[in-house]
Amino acid sequence: MLDIQIKNQFINILGKDRYLDRIEELACYAYDAFVVEALPDAVLFPETTAEVSELLKIASRYKIPVTGRGAGTSLCGASIPIRQGVVLCFSKMDKIIEVNTRDRYIIVQPGVVNADIQKALLPFRFFYPPDPASMSTSTIGGNIAMNAGGPRCLKYGVTVDYVLGMEVVLASGDIVRFGSRNVKDVTGYRLSSLFCGSEGTMGITTEAILKVVPLPEATRTLMVTFDNLDNTAKSVTDIIGSGIIPVAMELMDKLTLNAIEDSANLGLDRNAQGSLLIEIDGVKEACEKEMNKVIEKVRQNGAIHIQEARSDIERENLWTARRSAYGVFAKLAPDIVTEDVTVPVSQVPLMIRQIIEITDKYGLKVGVLAHAGDGNMHPMIPADKEDKAEWEKVKSAFSEIFQAAAELGGTLSGEHGIGLAKAQFLPLVMNKDSIDFMKKIKRVIDPDLILNPGKFV
Amino acid sequence: MIPKPLQNCGKCGLCLNVCPVYKILKQEQTSPRGKLQLIKAYDHNTLASSDLLKDIVSKCLMCGSCTASCPSGIDHYSEFMEMRKKMADVQGETLAIKSLIYLLGREYRLKFGSGLARTGQKFVPDKVAKTIKLGNIPLKNFPKLNSTPFRNANDEIILPYKKQIGTVLYFTGCATNYLYEDTGFAFIEILKHIGYKIIIPKDQTCCSIPLLFHGASDKAFKNIITNINALTNHEADAIVVDCSTCGEALKNEYPRIMENQEQGSVEAIKIASKVIDSLSFIDQHFDLLEFDPNVTDKISVTYHAPCHTRNSFGSNTLAEKLLSKLAFVNYKQASDVNECCGGGGTFFYEYPEISKKMVDKKIKNAKAVQASLWITDCPVCRMNLSGNLDLDDKLKVIHPLTLIHSALKQI
Numbered sequence: 001m002l003d004i005q006i007k008n009q010f011i012n013i014l015g016k017d018r019y020l021d022r023i024e025e026l027a028c029y030a031y032d033a034f035v036v037e038a039l040p041d042a043v044l045f046p047e048t049t050a051e052v053s054e055l056l057k058i059a060s061r062y063k064i065p066v067t068g069r070g071a072g073t074s075l076c077g078a079s080i081p082i083r084q085g086v087v088l089c090f091s092k093m094d095k096i097i098e099v100n101t102r103d104r105y106i107i108v109q110p111g112v113v114n115a116d117i118q119k120a121l122l123p124f125r126f127f128y129p130p131d132p133a134s135m136s137t138s139t140i141g142g143n144i145a146m147n148a149g150g151p152r153c154l155k156y157g158v159t160v161d162y163v164l165g166m167e168v169v170l171a172s173g174d175i176v177r178f179g180s181r182n183v184k185d186v187t188g189y190r191l192s193s194l195f196c197g198s199e200g201t202m203g204i205t206t207e208a209i210l211k212v213v214p215l216p217e218a219t220r221t222l223m224v225t226f227d228n229l230d231n232t233a234k235s236v237t238d239i240i241g242s243g244i245i246p247v248a249m250e251l252m253d254k255l256t257l258n259a260i261e262d263s264a265n266l267g268l269d270r271n272a273q274g275s276l277l278i279e280i281d282g283v284k285e286a287c288e289k290e291m292n293k294v295i296e297k298v299r300q301n302g303a304i305h306i307q308e309a310r311s312d313i314e315r316e317n318l319w320t321a322r323r324s325a326y327g328v329f330a331k332l333a334p335d336i337v338t339e340d341v342t343v344p345v346s347q348v349p350l351m352i353r354q355i356i357e358i359t360d361k362y363g364l365k366v367g368v369l370a371h372a373g374d375g376n377m378h379p380m381i382p383a384d385k386e387d388k389a390e391w392e393k394v395k396s397a398f399s400e401i402f403q404a405a406a407e408l409g410g411t412l413s414g415e416h417g418i419g420l421a422k423a424q425f426l427p428l429v430m431n432k433d434s435i436d437f438m439k440k441i442k443r444v445i446d447p448d449l450i451l452n453p454g455k456f457v
Numbered sequence: 458m459i460p461k462p463l464q465n466c467g468k469c470g471l472c473l474n475v476c477p478v479y480k481i482l483k484q485e486q487t488s489p490r491g492k493l494q495l496i497k498a499y500d501h502n503t504l505a506s507s508d509l510l511k512d513i514v515s516k517c518l519m520c521g522s523c524t525a526s527c528p529s530g531i532d533h534y535s536e537f538m539e540m541r542k543k544m545a546d547v548q549g550e551t552l553a554i555k556s557l558i559y560l561l562g563r564e565y566r567l568k569f570g571s572g573l574a575r576t577g578q579k580f581v582p583d584k585v586a587k588t589i590k591l592g593n594i595p596l597k598n599f600p601k602l603n604s605t606p607f608r609n610a611n612d613e614i615i616l617p618y619k620k621q622i623g624t625v626l627y628f629t630g631c632a633t634n635y636l637y638e639d640t641g642f643a644f645i646e647i648l649k650h651i652g653y654k655i656i657i658p659k660d661q662t663c664c665s666i667p668l669l670f671h672g673a674s675d676k677a678f679k680n681i682i683t684n685i686n687a688l689t690n691h692e693a694d695a696i697v698v699d700c701s702t703c704g705e706a707l708k709n710e711y712p713r714i715m716e717n718q719e720q721g722s723v724e725a726i727k728i729a730s731k732v733i734d735s736l737s738f739i740d741q742h743f744d745l746l747e748f749d750p751n752v753t754d755k756i757s758v759t760y761h762a763p764c765h766t767r768n769s770f771g772s773n774t775l776a777e778k779l780l781s782k783l784a785f786v787n788y789k790q791a792s793d794v795n796e797c798c799g800g801g802g803t804f805f806y807e808y809p810e811i812s813k814k815m816v817d818k819k820i821k822n823a824k825a826v827q828a829s830l831w832i833t834d835c836p837v838c839r840m841n842l843s844g845n846l847d848l849d850d851k852l853k854v855i856h857p858l859t860l861i862h863s864a865l866k867q868i
Contacts, residue, residue, distance in 0.1 A: 020484070024509045027498055028484075028491035033468045045484070072485065073470040091483035111483075113474065137474045326469075327528025334465045336529075385465070 002041045002086075006062055010044060010086075013054045018045035018092070029069065029087045033134075034077035035335070035385065036420055040067065040087040047093050049167060049175060049206040056204065057173035059086065065453050066171075068200040070111060070139030075338065076419030078146060078199045082454040088204060090141045097207070101126045105164055105181050106212050110141025110205050117210070126212045129156035132415065133326070141205050147197030149415035151248040151322075152279075154373035156213070158415065160196040165209035168195055168202075171446040181209055194441070199417055200452040202445050216281035219247075220291050221309040223318050224298045225272035229253055229368075232274030233349035235301040236372040239278070240345050242297060244290050249373030250277040250322050253352070256367040256380075259328045266321050269305055276372065277322050326380065329367045333382035339398055339421075343375045343410030354404040355379045362393040376414035377405075402428055418456040426456060464529040466493045472523040472533070477797035478516055481814050486513050489523035489533050496540045511544040516808060518801030519670055520764030521705075535713065538669055545672025554671050554803065563662075592806035593799075593813040594844035603638040608657055610638065615645060615655040618868045622652040622745075623694040625738075626731075628684075628707065630700040631663050632836030639855070640699050640836070643862035644735060648697070650865055651745045658687040664706040670802055674714075681711055682721060689724045696731045697738050699858060700836055702802075705769035707732040734770045735858055736834055740779055747866040748784065757787045758860065759828035761819065761842060762795045763835030776834065776857060785864050789826035793819060800841030816845045824852060832857045 001021065002010075011019050020026065020043040030037040041064075046052045059066045065085025072079050081087050094111035101124040106117060114135040117128045131150035132138055138148070144166070149158040165179025178191045195202050226232040236249055252260075254273050261268045269275070276298070280290050295306060309315035330336045343351045352368055359366035359381065369378040379401060383394045402412055406428040413422060426435060435457075442449070442457045472489040473479050479488040486495070492514060498504035514537065523533045591599065603610070607629055625648060633641040648655050661684055665677035684707075688696060698704040708729050715725035739746070758780055762773035773795060780788040799805060799815030819842065823831055831854045833839050843854035 020486075022509055023504065024495060024507065024513055025484070025486045027504065028486040028488075028494055031468050031494065033470060071470050071473055072468070089485075091485075094483070115474070134470060137470045324528075327530070330467055330529040331464060336467060 002064070003062075006058065006064070007042065009058050010042065010055065013051055013058075014044060014046065018047070019043075020045075029072070029081070029089070032069075032072040032074040032077060032079045034075055034080065034419065034421055035337070036077050036080055036082070038080050038082045039084065040081040041084050043087045043089055045089050045092045049169065052088070052169045052204055052206050053173045053175055055086075055088065056169055056171060059450055060171055060173060060448060063448050063450060066204075066450050067452050068141065068145060068204050070142030070145075071113070071134070071137045073134040073138045073142065074146065074419060075340075075416040076413070076421035078417050078419035078452070078455065079142070080420060082420060085450070085453075090139060093206070094139070096120050099124070100181075101212060101214075103181060104183060104212055105209050107207065107209050108140050109207060110139060110144070112140050114138055114140060114143055121212055125215045127215055128162065128210060128212050129153065130159045130162060133323070140208060140210070144196050144205050144208060145198065145200045146415075146417045149371075149376070151250060151371050153415070154249060154371060155245045155247045155281075160193055162211045163192040163196050163208060164211050166192055166195060166205055167207035169204045169206055171203070171448065171451050175206075176203070179209060183211060197417070199419060199455055201442060201455060201457050202451065204451070216283075218284040218287045219279060219281040219315070220287050221280075221315045221318055222278045222291070222294065223268075223275060223307045223309075223321075224278065224303045225257075225269045225275045225305045226298075226302060227271070227273050227304050228302065229274040229352060230349050231301040231303075232276060233352055233372065235276060235298045235303070236348055237346050238297045238301060239294055240373060242293060244280070244293055246290075246294070246373060247279040247281050248277070248371065249279075251275070251348075251352075251368070251370040251372035252277070252322065252325060253368040255365070256325050256329070256369055259332070259367065260321050260324055263328045263331070264321065264324055266317060268321060272304065277318055325367065325369050329380045329382050332365065333384055335385045336380055336382045337394055337398070338378055338380040339401065340414045340416045341377050341379075341401055341405035341410055341412060342414030343377070343405055343408045345373065345375045347408040347410065348372055348375055348377075351375075351377055351405060351408055351410070354408075355401055358397050358400045358404065362397045364390075364393055364397055371414070374414065375410065399425070420455060423456040464531055466490060466497075466531055467529050468494075469528060471526060471528060475522040475526045477518055477520060477522070477799065477815055478811060481811050482516075487516055489517075489527075492517065492540075493531070493533065493536060496536055499540070499543070506544065506547040508548060511548040514540050514544050516811070518764065518797055518799070518804050520797050520801060521768035522764060522797070525768040541670060542672035542674050550671060553806070592803075593809035593816065594805060594841065598844040598846075598848060600636045600840060600843075603635055607634045607638045607641045608659060608661075611641075611645065611657055613657055613659050615649065615657070617649045617652045617654055619650075619652045621654050624654040624656065624692065626688055626691055626693040626696045627655050627657045628661060628664070628688065628696055628698050628703055628732075629657060630698065630703040630836070632700055632840075637836055637839065637856065639859055643856065643858040644697070644699050646862050647739065647746075647858060647865065650747070650868060651742045656691050656693060658691060661687040664703040666702050666706045666710070667802055669706075669710065678714070681714060681725075685711065685715070685721050685724050685728065688728050693731070695733050695738065696728060697733055697735060699735045699834070699856065701734050701763055701765040701770055701772075701834060702837070704732055704734045705765045708769060734766065734772055734834070736766075736776050736779060737770060737772045739858075739861065740772075740775050743779070743782065746861070747868075748864050749866045752785045752864045755785060755787045756830060757789055757826075757828040758830045758832055759789050759791045759823050759826050760794055760857075761791075761798060761823070761831060761833040761838055763833060763838045764797050764801075766834055767795060776832070779857070779861075780832065783861070783864065786860070789828050791819075791822045791826050793822045798838050798841050800835075800837040802837060805837075805841050812841070813845070816841055820845060828852065830855060830860060832860060834858075 090111035097107040665680040668677035799812035
């Protein structure tokens with residue numbers, strides 16, 4: 001509980017309706033999509049930049065921890081208030097300020113849901129490329145804080161590649177603006193790269209100018225199956241190596257394919273050891289040319305079945321199969337853990353083998369799913385958190401998977417972030433000087449360490 | 458007792474954007490994920506019962522959209538139903554809800570109550586009726602009660618116009634029986650037209666969903682037994698419903714509730730296997746419908762998909778398909794055809810402010826397509842939508858059965 005005097009100061013700014021501190025309400029802000037929980041002292045719902053600034057001034061004065069939150073879909077616990085204090089929830093600061101496809105940008109408040117941006121752009125035949133699996137729910141503020149990615153980021157890049165400008169409130173309450181409405185802009189430091197992916201430890205985004213792109217003229221989608229997982233992975237490196245960058249290249253192993261088929265009956269090849277969902281977009285003629293090349297490459301790698309979607313419905317069915325993978329695995333046990341280690345594309349075959357070896361060693365079930373084109377692996381392990389012995393095995397397995405990825409020149413996280421989940425593994429991929437450098441920057445910007453404390457920095 | 462589900466909520470948050478209440482209030486405790494968290498805490502004795510807890514749990518339309526979209530396959534619907542019962546037991550119910558439960562618990566009370574209310578409707582001066590609101594709906598906009606309950610106005614057995622091709626049992630639900638007889642008469646005419654013998658079991662009663670939503674499971678159980686008996690006393694090819702909420706009860710809740718009972722469990726499963734909503738039934742017999750060739754003027758129609766039609770029968774797309782097949786209909790889809798209207802049983806009465814925001818949005822988008830008829834196959838949606846339109850509004854809300862019947866050829 002906050003001191004009554006501090007509480008009143010917050011309420012003076014927000015009113016009673018936008019200040020929550022009863023236990024029934026706080027209990028619902030103790031979690032996100034990660035497995036740890038911690039109760040905040042209060043939840044605040046600002047609606048304007050001025051309010052955010054005033055709230056942060058108070059938090060600074062009394063050194064109250066502040067944890068930002070959008071829709072609470074973080075997979076690494078970034079939005080869990082592990083040191084209590086206040087949760088700054090942006091669900092009500094959700095206006096689309098300007099859509100300008102002529103100049104190729106959209107200006108939004110942090111609480112706007114990713115899918116609503118897509119909806120606003122569709123009539124103009126534009127889209128915003130970053131497409132995290134949570135996009136129907138997750139907010140742009142959270143996407144920016146986590147530098148979110150998604151399947152089509154293989155071709156289009158991740159969130160930071162689309163942030164043209166930002167308005168950020170610092171811990172002190174100062175309001176800083178940088179970047180602009182211009183696609184080209186080298187005025188000053190490119191600070192978006194500092195705040196984007198900072199997981200709420202550097203400042204609070206209150207407005208963002210995002211780059212948007214026209215919808216492609218044509219989209220082609222292929223489902224290819226192989227009788228060998230190595231060949232599946234090798235096709236990925238071959239296609240990328242031949243100079244083609246598909247929109248997405250999603251890999252699924254046999255266990256995943258069969259699990260999907262068990263529940264959805266989509267007619268997937270049950271005997272296949274691996275499969276790739278490949279999508280290409282662009283100008284019609286270019287697509288045709290690239291498609292032929294892709295087919296040539298998968299054939300060379302012994303593809304046993306190649307199926308192209310002939311209609312939007314068929315295309316949707318293929319994507320439904322891919323998207324349902326998580327849900328299907330989630331039903332195999334009371335809980336499911338999924339991580340997102342990432343390796344250079346050439347190491348994908350080796351990484352997959354190691355994931356399977358490690359989980360086999362611990363006797364765990366694993367579904368291997370990957371945004372394979374950018375080496376972003378998603379091993380999913382269904383398990384029971386209540387089963388202490390099994391849970392320890394899951395933790396050990398992931399620890400070894402992180403180690404293996406690091407040894408292959410990979411990294412801890414491709415798109416989920418570090419948060420609480422992987423903070424302890426940071427030394428695997430960063431030396432002490434580099435970690436200290438991040439800490440120095442953090443201390444300059446947030447000297448009292450009130451912004452999302454207890455996380456990776 | 459509901460067996461504890463295998464899955465834990467993974468807190469992915471995909472239920473947030475499908476929850477009509479969360480979308481308005483934008484606070485986590487109003488979301489399905491938040492409610493599950495509170496239910497778990499209550500069940501593990503880490504959270505005590507309170508008025509606030511009951512209020513949070515009740516602030517739900519029981520639309521089932523979270524259950525339908527959950528990747529982990531969690532049955533929120535049953536979890537919420539169970540929790541509502543616990544809260545009603547521990548915290549008690551308001552007088553208004555208690556009266557409703559009292560009425561719905563016994564058919565004769567309902568009849569008596571509706572008689573009284575009809576008298577009341579006559580005696581409330583217009584001036585008063587115009588200013589009083591029940592929930593978010595002005596009293597003057599409430600439908601007039603049927604002058605005779607629909608089931609009393611019909612014979613128990615009705616024979617078809619043509620050669621009989623089968624027999625159906627018609628579960629009318631309370632809405633058709635007491636409020637919207639036009640739906641019932643249209644359905645009977647269509648069934649006669651297709652060639653079905655219709656049995657309307659006299660001793661059927663409230664399906665019990667409103668009772669279950671408010672935790673009155675003992676009274677609900679009695680109603681369920683009564684209905685199981687009423688529906689198994691006759692042989693029929695199908696049990697048809699014109700209200701998808703009643704349909705959901707017969708199809709999903711009855712087998713679940715009767716599962717561990719010594720008597721009635723087999724019958725409940727048999728009933729569930731025969732239940733079909735009116736639109737699916739008509740779609741299956743579409744080729745047998747003969748339309749009046751003189752009906753040539755096109756009428757522009759839009760549709761509101763009730764949550765229970767969408768989540769329990771998946772026949773919302775069917776409704777749109779049917780409307781597109783009707784030669785005299787110019788179907789215009791509203792951009793939010795699948796969004797909840799905020800009616801939700803008694804939700805519009807308990808949380809008028811939230812409900813009003815939802816229904817106003819629905820009305821705005823329905824008007825944007827400039828239709829003259831607004832079709833919906835749920836009586837509560839109909840009451841909520843039409844109740845929030847002006848009485849002289851050009852847009853009229855009716856059941857799809859009424860629309861289809863209006864264009865049939867006289868036999």
